[in-house]
């Protein structure tokens with residue numbers, strides 16, 4: 001499971017640190033109780049549900065966190081932090097759905113924007129894990145052609161949106177044949193206050209954070225020892241990059257089987273108003289109602305700098321512009337599911353991270 005979140009922490013004169021993360025840092029106290037008013041808007045200003053764009057607005061004291069989750073192009077979440085409790089999202093749908101989407105997504109007033117970042121899930125890898133589960137050691141011929149998530153068919157969010165739970169489920173099915181009757185989904189949840197999740201791995205979240213849970217169900221593997229890996233692209237405006245960190249101090253009371261929390265954080269910056277983090281536990285689960293024995297170990301691999309993006313990165317272009325590669329720093333990594341001692345995906349046909 002991966003939880004992505006945003007946390008804005010006021011740091012007196014030094015400005016603001018915006019944390020984008022999964023459920024809070026290890027050991028972080030749930031005290032404080034900062035609350036936000038959270039509302040969901042599906043395809044604002046567009047009458048069709050043929051495409052999915054979900055706007056989550058989390059309003060705090062004189063600030064707002066805007067999350068834009070979308071499966072237009074590759075699955076993307078854009079996070080914009082503003083210094084106003086009245087900033088709003090503007091989508092020019094004609095432009096967004098055209099071949100030149102630059103400028104189609106804006107936050108107004110523009111001068112209230114303090115910080116913008118994004119996370120994209122471009123592709124799913126499948127490889128033969130019979131020799132090793134370590135994707136870095138797998139031979140090129142053991143890697144199957146990857147699934148480009150931009151080519152998936154995403155179900156309408158109609159009926160998959162829960163205004164009470166502040167959650168939505170983006171479900172995609174693969175190209176006919178290869179994926180069988182399988183599907184992947186990104187379930188996203190926003191929070192109004194600090195707390196700890198009920199189900200495993202019981203992540204700690206705050207009003208500044210959001211969670212995304214990736215699942216694969218009934219996917220037909222292409223081999224008897226298939227394992228899967230998800231590629232993640234992180235976007236930071238300007239030249240500032242991301243850093244990969246690992247924290248091992250885990251609250252054993254809640255998730256005793258989990259040994260590591262990893263995070264991708266913005267590099268420290270002198271003149272920035274924000275920073276963010278994306279945080280995950282190195283555990284996935286092979287059951288819909290996970291118990292400890294269903295734990296599937298996750299491995300992550302070194303961060304790679306990305307220089308070119310295809311036109312499928314539509315939400316990025318719509319917000320950051322056509323020259324997103326020049327305006328932003330792009331880094332990507334893979335996360336694979338299943339360690340040496342875990343079963344391959346085939347046995348359970350279910351994976352949730």
Ligand SMILES: *[C@@H]1O[C@H](CO)[C@@H](O)[C@H](O)[C@H]1NC(C)=O
Pocket residue numbers: 007008009010016032034060063194206207208
């Ligand atoms: C969330 O953001 C608010 C506003 O910036 C800040 O006061 C609060 O401390 C943050 N909470 C956490 C848990 O980071």
Ligand SMILES: *[C@@H]1O[C@H](CO)[C@@H](O)[C@H](O)[C@H]1NC(C)=O
Pocket residue numbers: 061062
């Ligand atoms: C929020 O803004 C109002 C009006 O500008 C100001 O009076 C108030 O002090 C601000 N509150 C905080 C916590 O910054």
Ligand SMILES: *[C@@H]1O[C@H](CO)[C@@H](O)[C@H](O)[C@H]1NC(C)=O
Pocket residue numbers: 086088
């Ligand atoms: C909030 O913004 C809208 C337009 O975006 C404006 O009409 C309204 O007056 C603003 N409200 C406040 C309290 O500033």
Ligand SMILES: *[C@@H]1O[C@H](CO)[C@@H](O)[C@H](O)[C@H]1NC(C)=O
Pocket residue numbers: 092093094095
């Ligand atoms: C939306 O974009 C289209 C195409 O770029 C443009 O013609 C139109 O004027 C834009 N609409 C608004 C309200 O800006």
Ligand SMILES: *[C@@H]1O[C@H](CO)[C@@H](O)[C@H](O)[C@H]1NC(C)=O
Pocket residue numbers: 134135136137299300
């Ligand atoms: C995978 O293999 C690489 C190269 O040998 C190694 O550096 C890395 O630590 C391995 N990863 C894991 C999770 O064992």
Ligand SMILES: *[C@@H]1O[C@H](CO)[C@@H](O)[C@H](O)[C@H]1NC(C)=O
Pocket residue numbers: 146147148151175
């Ligand atoms: C995705 O679709 C595009 C065009 O729709 C096609 O060119 C490309 O080959 C497809 N990629 C995969 C991996 O199927």
Ligand SMILES: *[C@@H]1O[C@H](CO)[C@@H](O)[C@H](O)[C@H]1NC(C)=O
Pocket residue numbers: 162163164165
């Ligand atoms: C929405 O979420 C609430 C709270 O988690 C839950 O009780 C309710 O059953 C959900 N509604 C639907 C339609 O799933």
Ligand SMILES: *[C@@H]1O[C@H](CO)[C@@H](O)[C@H](O)[C@H]1NC(C)=O
Pocket residue numbers: 179180181220
């Ligand atoms: C898909 O589901 C249908 C009906 O349940 C079944 O007949 C078919 O064999 C399934 N296809 C695959 C590839 O699993």
Ligand SMILES: *[C@@H]1O[C@H](CO)[C@@H](O)[C@H](O)[C@H]1NC(C)=O
Pocket residue numbers: 224
């Ligand atoms: C996969 O497993 C099945 C059943 O155990 C076996 O019949 C088949 O030969 C295996 N395929 C490969 C490529 O090893």
Ligand SMILES: *[C@@H]1O[C@H](CO)[C@@H](O)[C@H](O)[C@H]1NC(C)=O
Pocket residue numbers: 270
């Ligand atoms: C940024 O901060 C570091 C240490 O805090 C300092 O050494 C460096 O000179 C600063 N850079 C700029 C451009 O201000």
Ligand SMILES: *[C@@H]1O[C@H](CO)[C@@H](O)[C@H](O)[C@H]1NC(C)=O
Pocket residue numbers: 307308
């Ligand atoms: C990637 O960028 C380089 C340099 O800008 C360019 O030469 C190359 O054609 C690009 N590749 C793709 C696949 O767009």
Ligand SMILES: *[C@@H]1O[C@H](CO)[C@@H](O)[C@H](O)[C@H]1NC(C)=O
Pocket residue numbers: 125135143231301302304332333334
């Ligand atoms: C993910 O793994 C695949 C297969 O090994 C590789 O081709 C790709 O470059 C990796 N992506 C990143 C960001 O490391």
